[in-house]
Amino acid sequence: MFTKKFREIRIQDIPSVGGKNASLGEMYNQLSSKGVRIPDGFATTADAFWFFLKDNCIQVPLQNLLKGLDRKNYSNLHEIGSIARELILGGNFSESFSKAILEEYSCLNNKEDNIEVAVRSSATAEDLPDASFAGQHDTFLNITGEKALLKSIKKCFASLYTNRAIKYREDKGFLHHEIALSVGVQKMVRSDKGCSGVGFTIEPESGFKNIIHLSGVWGLGENLVQGTINPDEFYVFKPTLLQGKNAIVQKKLGDKEKTMIYAASEEHSSTINIDTEASKRNQFILSDSEVTTLAKWALEIEQHYQKPMDIEWAKDGITNQLFITQARPETVHHAKKLTTHVEYKLQEKGEILTVGNAVGTKIAIGTARILNSPRDSHRLQEGDIIITDVTSPDWDPLLKKAGGIVTNRGGRTSHAAIVARELGVPAVVGSNSATQGIKNGETITVSCAEGKTGYVYRGALSFSEEKVDFDKIKLPNTEAKLILSDPEKAFQFSFYPNDGVGLLRMEFIITHWIKIHPMALVKFDQIKNVLIKDKIKSITKNYPSKEDYFVDQLSQGIATIAAAFYPKEVIVRMSDFKTNEYAHLLGGAQFEPREENPMLGFRGASRYYSDLYKDGFRLECEAIKRVRSTMGLTNIKVMIPFCRTVNEGKKVIDIMSDFGLKRGENNLEIYVMTEIPSNVILANEFAKIFDGFSIGSNDLTQLTLGIDRDSDLMSGIFDENDPATKKLIAMAIEKANYSGKKIGLCGQAPSDFPEYASFLVKAGIDSISFNPDALLKGIENMNKAESYTTAIAN
Known part of the structure; x- marks a missing residue:
């Protein structure tokens, strides 16, 4: 049998149609009834591939060719790959094989003339738990007509011998002559007029299992895979998704500078990158309801396969329908023992050369090697740090020699990021200035151990490595909790032995994420400094109101930490800036009094009911309410700092109730900091109005x-x-x-x-x-x- 319809394919058919097509058939048959939308299609079989090689007498020549591969330095990889591909491209499809393909294409047309299809390679060793083969073989999109379809299928056959695919099989220990290539032909999703992206059913950096991470771009997904632009990102929390809550705990707006679309050509398969219009760059590619739909589909796929999955999705810009176009096992974290942890820590800081998205948590020191393309491979020494604009699958043979990767462009789900995770090397992607800020040949330190932001420092900085097996650490009977402030490190720290978060300092989120004084947002029209006003306007431009910006950013930061430790309790301390600290926030100087001793002045509880800050406290309460009620993270408890008197505590509790945070409602508990002698002396009285204490x-x-x-x-x-x-x-x-x-x-x-x-x-x-x-x-x-x-x- 030369072809199989998707409805005839199951996951056990990997030997016949490869991992990619077997997965598509499995989902089409098993998950369509659950609402997961898969484009219909068919696949050519492994038998068809072997028949093609035998019919054209090229099976033995291919085997003999590969015997001559230099397996030490791969010096002749380019030559051998080129000859192998030419052997296949020079072959002809038999009449029976061509007829089988065109009959299936006609069935897909369903009385339409020459529908557009995607033509995807699927090797019989592809998408296995320990080898994804991601990006190793070719895909051709928007193919129309019988002639173009047959040509694209042959090109897919030839892509079994791309240089990168040959090297990948060598690295993974697969025998070339035992691998066949199936080709999937799917109805085309017109994402060139919509958007597309990828998703992981675990958080891709830490392996945290309760997060679904989605990312995407306008137009075709190749920009995302190649890492040529920074995408939008969405983090969805599984437990509250299952509860029907708004489970999007974090959203990040990417720059999305370019949009890849199809170029007008005879075969409609070539693409061009155009500048994304400003309004779309400042707009998320998906609505919250669409993010939720994709997340639910991702969860259905994960539950069906009973393992973490790496998916590809697309939105048709003509019909506005969402589709899943691929799903494969996630290959980085599935086999890791996540309780065995190696902690990397810089022992000193140095001059920062560039920053970007951190991939992994490691630190590496090496020689910076600026490369413009894979053709520069002869310049790369073992352990060098590759510095380049962007990588693609063609870079894979080089990446295995690298001690780290730094790119100008790319997001956390770009091809460079995926390969870096698989190889276990640190990478800083999307830095914008790597090739300008780093000199070729200089010694650099690449640090991905400081959260989601990766840093490249000049010189060799000292750092430590500590391997800890968390399974061997016994928690005491007395609860051991964490003090946290940075949401970017929450998923990583959740693997530490702990009983929750005893103190979440929201000041970090306000300083580093929000950056603007809350009263400057509430009373924006009253700001006197024009430059400050313009800067605030620029930062908040994508929000319907200035106040929405504060609530949204604060709620996302808190929700990320709450999700990381759910269902363990996370105690959030309401803001405890001193007046001099508040004044340093953008627009803050206008709204803060000057004090001789801010440490003992207008701070903590006294601010919350004061006309000078009450509306700012309202925004804090709205953020907490959103996290607990809308997002469903009821493991959040609230703590009031620097509460001088019992009467002051009552005022704060009353005003919190007015702002939608009523003690006891939805199991809300309110704690008080014990940091003033009066809190100790009158502890019995404070206990009547608060649910608990935390000693500062x-x-x-x-x-x-x-x-x-x-x-x-x-x-x-x-x-x-x-x-x-x-x-x-x-x-x-x-x-x-x-x-x-x-x-x-x-x-x-x-x-x-x-x-x-x-x-x-x-x-x-x-x-x-x-x-x-x-x-x-x-x-x-x-x-x-x-x-x-x-x-x-x-």
């Missing part, structure tokens, strides 16, 4: 000893181990326990001093929260403290 040991030490903790002159006296501070902490724990309210502590001391952890455990604290770099040491100290306490008791 730095501020409590400051106010107990009467020391400004920001003062260099007084730093020698500041000591969390001071007996007065520890006595207040013990009192706070005792009173919280008596009131039946949870109490924790956020601070460095329990990780630095084993005796401090012992003191807290003995006092009966419920939880201790640590910065990520101190967590493992903190857990060790807590376990020692609990063992000691148990031994004493016995």
Whole structure:
């Protein structure tokens, strides 16, 4: 049998139609009834390929040709690949094979004349769990007419011997003469008039399993695959998606500078890149409902295959319908033991040469090698860092020699990023200035260990590697939690042994994501500085109102961390900037009073009900409400900082209720920071209006000893181990326990001093929260403290 209709194909037909076509047939038959839309089509079989080689007497010549491949340096790879392809392109299809293809094409036409089809290669060793073969073989789009179809199928046959495919099979240990090529012919999705992209059913950098990551561009997806532009990105949380909530926890607007469309030609298969119009660059390619639909389909596909999947999708710009055009097993994280972690950490900082999207979490030092194309391969030495504008599948033979990759263009799902993950090398993609900012031959440090932003530094910077098997770490009975602020690191840190997040500082999100003072958004029309006003207008241009910008950005940052640790609790502290810190935000100076001692001034709870900031606090509350109610992340708890009096606490709780955050509603719990002696002295009274306590040991030490903790002159006296501070902490724990309210502590001391952890455990604290770099040491100290306490008791 030379051909099979998609409705005749199942996943077990990989030996006959290859991984790509087997998957398409499987989904067409098994998932169409669940709403997953797959374009109809047919596939040529492996038998047809073998028959073609035998009929044209080129099977043995191909085998003999490959025997001469230089398998040490691959010096003749280009020559052998070229000859192999010419052998196939010089062959002829038999009359019976051509007839079978054209009959299937006629059935697809369904009484229409010469419909457009996509012609895709599918090797019989393709899309396996440990080898994706992504981008190794050719695809031809928008093919119309019988002559063009037959020509494209032969070109797909020849692409089994592209240089990159030959090298990939060598690297993976496949025998060339055992691999056949099937060709899938699908009804064309006119994404050239719409948009297209890829998706992963796990977060592609960390392997976090509860996120579906979608990305896409206007027009054809080749721009995304090649990494020529930065795409839009969407992060969707599976558990709340299943609950019917708005599960999009994060959206990132890409620049989408170019749109790839079809060029007018005889065969309608050539493409051109045109400039994307400004309005579309500033618009997300998908609506929230379309993102949700694709995410649900991705989840159906993952559940059907029972493994993480890498999918391709497209939106037809004529019909406005979404389609899944491919699905293959994800090949990077599926076999990893995610609890075995190697932590890379820079020990020093240096001059930044360029920044971009980080791929992976590693750090590499090497010689920068600026390459313009794969033809420059002779200049690349083992371990060099490739610096280039953009990579494509043709670069694959080079990438295996590289110690790292830095590109001007590309997103997290570009081909360069996918290959870098598979090879386990760090990459910084989409930097915009790599080839300009980095000199050929200079030593550089590529760091992907600082979140989603990757950095390239001049020179060789010292860094550390620490391998930790999280499975071997026993959590203590006392809860061990994290202190976090950066959403970009949340998925990575979620793999650490933990009982949730004891302190989420929203100040980082406001400073680094939002950048604008909330009152400058509320009272935008009153801003006096024209330059500041113009800058705010530019930043918020894609939002219907300035306030929407603040709520959207803050809710996304909080939701990302809440999703990473769901269903464990995440305690979000409402903003605790001091006036001098708020003033540094864009537009902030106009709305902040000047104070001699901001540390003891207009901060924390006192701001929330003041006319000077009340509307800013309203925006914070709206963000929290969106995360809990709309997104469904009810593991979020809220904490009020620097609450001086019980009456002040009541005012804050009342105004939060007015702003839609009512204590107890939808199981909302409101905690209070214990960082002022009054919080300890009147702990029983505070316990009547709050659901729990968190000791802020730095501020409590400051106010107990009467020391400004920001003062260099007084730093020698500041000591969390001071007996007065520890006595207040013990009192706070005792009173919280008596009131039946949870109490924790956020601070460095329990990780630095084993005796401090012992003191807290003995006092009966419920939880201790640590910065990520101190967590493992903190857990060790807590376990020692609990063992000691148990031994004493016995």
